[in-house]
Amino acid sequence: MSYVLYFSALLMAATCCSLFMTYLCWKRRELPIAVSLGLGLLAGSFYSFGYAFEIVSSNLEQIRFWLRFEYIGIPFGTVLWFMMVLQFTGHQAFLNRGRIALLMVVPVVTFVAHYTNDWHHLFYKSITIDDSEGFPLASMVTGPLYKVHVGYAYFFCIIGMGLLFHMYRDAATTVRKQIIFVVIGSCGPYGVTAVYLSGIIPTSVDFSPFGFVFSGIFYMWGIYQFNLLKLAPLALQKVFESMRDAVIVLDLDYRVTSFNQSARRVMAGLNHKKANGMLAADVFSVYPELIDRIRQEPFKDSRLMITEAETSKFYNVHISQVSDNKQVALGIMLLLSDVTEDVHNQEKLLTSTRQLGELNSFKDKLFNVIAHDIRDPLAVLVSLMELMEEEMQSCDGEHDEVVNEMGQQIQNTFMLVESLLEWFRSQKGGMVFNPVIADLSHTVQANIRPLQVRSKGKRIQITSLIPKGTRIYADKEMLDLVIRNLLSNAIKFTDNEGSIQIEAHQVDNEIIVSIKDTGSGITPDQASTLFQDDNPVSSVGTAGERGVGLGLTLCREFVRMNGGDIWFDSKLDQGSIFYFSIPTLHEEA
Template sequence: MTYNLYLSALLMAATCCSLILCYLSWKRRELPISISYGLGMLAGAFYTFGYAFEITSSTLEDIRFWLRVEYIGIPFGSTIWIIMVLQYTGRQALIRKPFIALLMLVPMVTFVAHYTNEWHHLFYSSMSIDSSAGFPLVHLVKGPLYALHLGYSYFFFAIGMGLMIQMYRKAMPRMKKQVAFMMIGSLGPFGFPIIYLSGILHVPIDISPFGFIFSGVFYMWGIYQFNMLRLAPLALQKVFESMQDAVIVVDLDNCITGYNQSASRLIDGLNDKGAIGQSAAELFSLYPTLLEIITKDPALNNKVQISRHGEDRFYHAHMTTISDKKLKPVGRMLLLSDITETVHYEERLLHSARQLAELNAFKDKMFNVVAHDIRDPLAVLINLMELMEEEMQTCGGSHAEIVDEMGQQIQNTFTLVESLLEWFQSQRGGMVFHPVIRDLAHTVQTNIRLMQVRSVGKNITILSEISDGLYVFADKEMLDLIIRNLLSNAIKFTEYGGSITLKAEHADGKIIVSVSDTGSGIPADQADSLLQESYPASSLGTAGERGVGLGLTLCREFVRLNGGEIWFDSTLEQGSTFYFSLPAPPKASAPSRHELGRKEIV
């Protein structure tokens, strides 16, 4: 038995090895690199399979047939290999249809030239049988198109090896082993032909197909020992199943091995061509929270905030360990789920909860005020009634002083009850805050008319200089109570024949309303704490009017609940001006008077 039969069996084994690698690549066909790698192995399988039968053929016609089988794969092997290298080194962006079509131009010329060589003899100038080795071998005289094919193949081989050497230099230690096996495995299909064509080894048989045996050994070793197809890990199947979430895959050395388009749009640096293989510490230097999750605590779930184009977005960061079939860790996957809407919804809920808590606390304060302020005047009334009964029993004199005092106390109690009725009526069914668009001039005039009896009694002129068409965004009942209480205080502390003026202006998205009087002013000892105390003491008015200390407290709380502020200026014996601000309507256009009136009536 001549040694060509042994070589043929060895080549058939190499063919089987290549087909096994094709099968492994097909199982991981979700990634483009697996497809290119599998196609490269398939091209090699055609080469080794055809050459196994070529060296056992006895006629030139049979050899020519098996050469055609070999050249189903030979012209395209180098092109498929350079595509795989571009994908492996993170240059996937270069691989586009026009680029692939350009790469395939010379391989297609080689394929056609080989199959039509009998017509032009530009690929092989001549073919003959040489039996000097003890069995028939073909002797080929190469033509110019063969030289084109050879130069094309080794041109891209040099480029591909340069790219992998560059990747090897930048890679972490664990990744270096994988890159080294890729380079050694690639030397087989390209290195063996160089040795044969250079004549260093004086062998009659073409050793080029045996390079695939060499490559198969290293590739198989790399796959099972170093998981060389880690660029198609199990985790990346999840990447393409959930493209809405940003997914970043890192190896055990915290180097980037993969990411999806959502991640590249979110993280600066991932859209660079050289992101694959870089350290996470470099790429995530602007995202310290994400870097901490990746490098320090992979089991940590965090809410992270990322700013993109001036907009803050919130993401739930989840780190997962990736294991192979033997449960051996091979990397980790960072999943970023957009929870911006959820965070905003939670913030709105928290704001509403705080507002409800404030409203309930304010209600509790009001009940305390009510309990305190109703008890005292009623107790005085009871004492006065007892005194009057005793006086009436002992003497029949005039009791005008006691009766006047009782009348004043009864009037104060009535005023308090009236304020409380307004308050409870506005809050019927619980604390309600419902801001609407209101015509400020119309609201002020309505409340001036309600104060007319008291103002006429002291001959006080109330003038509103607020123009029509000025709108505010506030709760209807609260706005009425604010204006009515400020007017009531102004009347209370203004001398007979004085005046009260209301004005309003638009400033910085707010409407500022002022209520000015020509009254007695506020003493300095009261001015510092008037709007700070929870329950300010009531003072006598210019006509001896007494209050219950509830009005300014209500005004202050209601203005704050509507999103505004309240303050005042005062000069003794010259008068006071109370200011409060309210939000302007959220829309530029205000409703018509007919629409506004209809809303207020409802």
């Protein structure tokens, strides 16, 4: 009688083990496989817990009670295990509500038949006490529904094992270990029950619940060693197979152990039926560069060109070491990513870049032609026109109008070329920014002198009120162009006998320069588009002067390059004031 107590204690230990694993499954209940496994373990817990008390019961009534307790879980255990196997092997799509309900028909009939057996005796024909083992045990004469229950359970057991063995055959080496643990753990209850039902061991003690002790050990080991509940292995296998990148796994002897369908398409050597287990040197014999990369440590990424049916493809090859959770090397993994399209796009981009470079060089040469072959002759023409105007003053003035018109056209053409060249240099980096210390008063006077012919022609008085010694820090060429353009515009839009006044005053670390004229002013429509880059348009001056519309855009760019800003204030028919700011020497120091 004493060893029965040990059996009971062992069954209680198996129950605790199953309940603990049920708790682990409950923590991972967001995974369907964890739910089915947990419910299956819970069903087994009812069996082992009930039988622990059944074998220490003293009469038939107590035995019947614990039998009913056991059958809360026994009918459903196989179906729950089968559902877990379907999810584990990637056949979870089979499990919809209708099929699950159909699978549960026989377990529910078994459950009801067991609890109502006293009415029909279709499950057990009779239950009596057997004292042959020295303690009371239940001796049952089984009925037809019991045989249906057993047959149903082993039918799904065989199908489930078949799915596991089929999965094992096609799985990668790292996944096979998980499958082995599931198979061994599943053999516990069904194997022991099969031995008990066959009568091979002449005993009345049902050792089936002890199979749960065996299963519990292997499932517990599998959960902690291989993290069985983290991801169903076949799902991982399907991800592996569906990858667009080619993946090849080698062992430490450089033998192929696994590869996906993409690798089979890329590497001709993997189409061999016995590619698994072959040396990498034999499989990749036509790719000596790849073999050299595999044998080099540390592993480095590289690019490999593979010719397929007279078509060359390029692959980035990433080689990494496969290690277990203790960082022990298990093998080598090759990842080949198709970058053919990227390589071709890169080649096209380089070709386009070369063409753009050639066009840019041609454009630079074209502007150089303008600078040397057009600008210089125009400058000579301007000088000749000035001499002609001086000589014409001694004549009777018959040709003054013609000469003035010619002079104006030459000036306009010269300003066009000058503005185009300045714009080109500012936009393409041809002009070097070179700030220096300068006297603003001297700079303004130097830019007034070239414009005196135009201002005297319209009898416009230009006055600079900037005191000598007003020092600024700016690029001289850019500052000259800004002042020259603003003064030229002021002359252009000021009527005869008008005036232009230039002032400057300091605000914080900036000098604010203002150029005020008594001209026609700026309309609101013109004011809103004055500094826009798109399609600049020049207005006609008070004496019919024309420009190219680039002056103010250039002024804005040059002022900003020098760290300042430009703006204006204008009243129609009352004149305009243009302001721009330039840093003082104190700010830059």
